[in-house]
Amino acid sequence: MQKHPHHGAGPSGLDGPPAGHPGGHQGGHPGGHPGGKPGGHPGGMVTTLSDGTPACKLIAWEVTRSCNLACKHCRAEAHLEPYEGELDTAEAKALIDTFQQVGNPIIIFTGGDPMMRADVYELIRYATDKGLRCVMSPNGTLITPETAQKMREAGVQRCSISIDGPDAQSHDEFRGVQGAFDASMRGIEYLKEAGIEFQVNTTVTRANLSSFKKIFDLCEHIGAVAWHIFLLVPTGRAAQLGAEVITGQEYEDVLNWFYDFRKTTNMHLKATCAPHYYRIMRQRAKAEGVPVTPENFGLDAMTRGCLGGTGFCFISHVGQVQPCGYLELDCGNIRTTPFPEIWRSSKQFKQFRTQDEYEGKCGICEYHKVCGGCRARAYSMNDNYMGEEPLCTYIPKLAERRKA
Ligand code: HEM
Ligand SMILES: C[C@H]1O[C@@H](n2cnc3c(N)ncnc32)[C@H](O)[C@@H]1O
Ligand code: SF4
Numbered sequence: 001m002q003k004h005p006h007h008g009a010g011p012s013g014l015d016g017p018p019a020g021h022p023g024g025h026q027g028g029h030p031g032g033h034p035g036g037k038p039g040g041h042p043g044g045m046v047t048t049l050s051d052g053t054p055a056c057k058l059i060a061w062e063v064t065r066s067c068n069l070a071c072k073h074c075r076a077e078a079h080l081e082p083y084e085g086e087l088d089t090a091e092a093k094a095l096i097d098t099f100q101q102v103g104n105p106i107i108i109f110t111g112g113d114p115m116m117r118a119d120v121y122e123l124i125r126y127a128t129d130k131g132l133r134c135v136m137s138p139n140g141t142l143i144t145p146e147t148a149q150k151m152r153e154a155g156v157q158r159c160s161i162s163i164d165g166p167d168a169q170s171h172d173e174f175r176g177v178q179g180a181f182d183a184s185m186r187g188i189e190y191l192k193e194a195g196i197e198f199q200v201n202t203t204v205t206r207a208n209l210s211s212f213k214k215i216f217d218l219c220e221h222i223g224a225v226a227w228h229i230f231l232l233v234p235t236g237r238a239a240q241l242g243a244e245v246i247t248g249q250e251y252e253d254v255l256n257w258f259y260d261f262r263k264t265t266n267m268h269l270k271a272t273c274a275p276h277y278y279r280i281m282r283q284r285a286k287a288e289g290v291p292v293t294p295e296n297f298g299l300d301a302m303t304r305g306c307l308g309g310t311g312f313c314f315i316s317h318v319g320q321v322q323p324c325g326y327l328e329l330d331c332g333n334i335r336t337t338p339f340p341e342i343w344r345s346s347k348q349f350k351q352f353r354t355q356d357e358y359e360g361k362c363g364i365c366e367y368h369k370v371c372g373g374c375r376a377r378a379y380s381m382n383d384n385y386m387g388e389e390p391l392c393t394y395i396p397k398l399a400e401r402r403k404a
């Protein structure tokens with residue numbers, strides 16, 4: 001394997017991508033991507049609604065905010081006690097009834113811990129019966145053989161389990177509860193026994209930067225079908241974690257490592273909240289003379305960095321629609337405005353769909369269409385959700401020309 005010239009020695013002791021190439025590639029991985037996974041997701045082909053609005057491909061729905069963990073970085077500042085004003089079963093079903101008016105999105109039943117909501121299996125069954133692809137993101141500690149079976153019967157297609165350190169000590173320290181790592185690993189075994197596939201989600205911070213490869217190895221070892229990395233957004237409890245935000249250069253390095261890792265594995269690797277990965281992927285592919293086509297890069301060739309408001313949205317525990325969970329922007333509430341109307345007409349969503357509305361570098365960048373910058377970081381770090389991505393080191397061609 002050829003190492004990228006600028007990334008031969010990674011940050012904080014990263015020691016390079018794993019050797020060998022077991023034929024892994026992003027292409028035909030049977031992962032649950034919006035946009036048409038092989039043999040699944042019928043709505044994947046819908047790209048535009050009849051009025052020209054982009055179709056919604058993925059919805060993260062916070063069915064409850066309650067959670068038994070106390071992660072240091074939690075955007076939701078989730079706690080165990082029940083929250084006031086969560087949607088009841090009838091409201092939740094009425095919301096599900098509206099989803100297919102905006103496409104045929106994958107529904108991520110998230111939280112909090114979605115297992116804290118007693119009727120979650122009933123809701124998933126209801127959505128599955130309508131033909132929606134349903135996935136779930138429990139933290140894994142509460143899964144038992146019985147609940148794994150309930151998930152299976154409800155039609156859950158995949159679970160994400162967050163792992164933020166390569167071992168119990170580092171993971172438990174970050175997630176705020178002793179024993180969380182072992183409990184999540186046990187939960188994963190129960191999922192496997194029930195025949196439910198799982199992916200690992202990892203938030204990259206200064207604390208786990210040097211363990212990046214170890215976490216990758218762990219994901220392979222335990223049999224994850226995918227590894228999704230999230231880059232810390234300093235919001236919620238993470239607003240106090242400024243020192244955990246890595247630098248723009250470290251960020252470039254991590255994403256270059258990520259690009260190299262994908263050549264060595266059958267896991268599907270996806271960078272979420274790291275929109276400039278899609279720029280880096282193109283820069284690297286160009287340097288290697290590899291065209292960015294679905295044959296070579298699978299669905300990564302067709303998606304974009306930040307999907308907030310363009311192909312993705314978040315619905316909070318009380319029905320507030322947001323571009324994503326990390327950006328608490330009130331784009332409308334499903335209790336007062338039908339969800340499809342918010343998707344089509346919210347002022348902020350329309351802004352996200354128009355390059356001229358973007359400010360700073362992101363507004364003039366030639367990679368805009370494939371990146372978009374993290375709107376949540378622009379807001380949490382610089383108070384301007386249309387501002388430039390604070391952690392991008394790239395200087396757009398137009399900016400360079402203007403300087404010259
Ligand atoms: C199939 C199983 C999947 C699970 C269980 C899962 C889980 C999650 C969870 C829990 C979140 C965060 C929601 C929140 O709390 O704010 C999330 C966010 C996200 N996921 Fe996934 N995901 C899955 C697949 C995918 C796929 C296939 C994609 C697509 C390309 C995707 C793209 C995203 C995006 C764009 C976000 C939003 C990040 C942001 O808020 O900026 N996910 N996912
Ligand atoms: C869906 C994923 O989002 C992660 N997550 C929770 N809070 C934050 C934050 N402030 N920044 C980035 N990721 C976060 C969870 O740890 C989970 O892995
Ligand atoms: S990050 Fe997820 S698991 Fe951790 S406290 Fe928040 S909701 Fe719970």
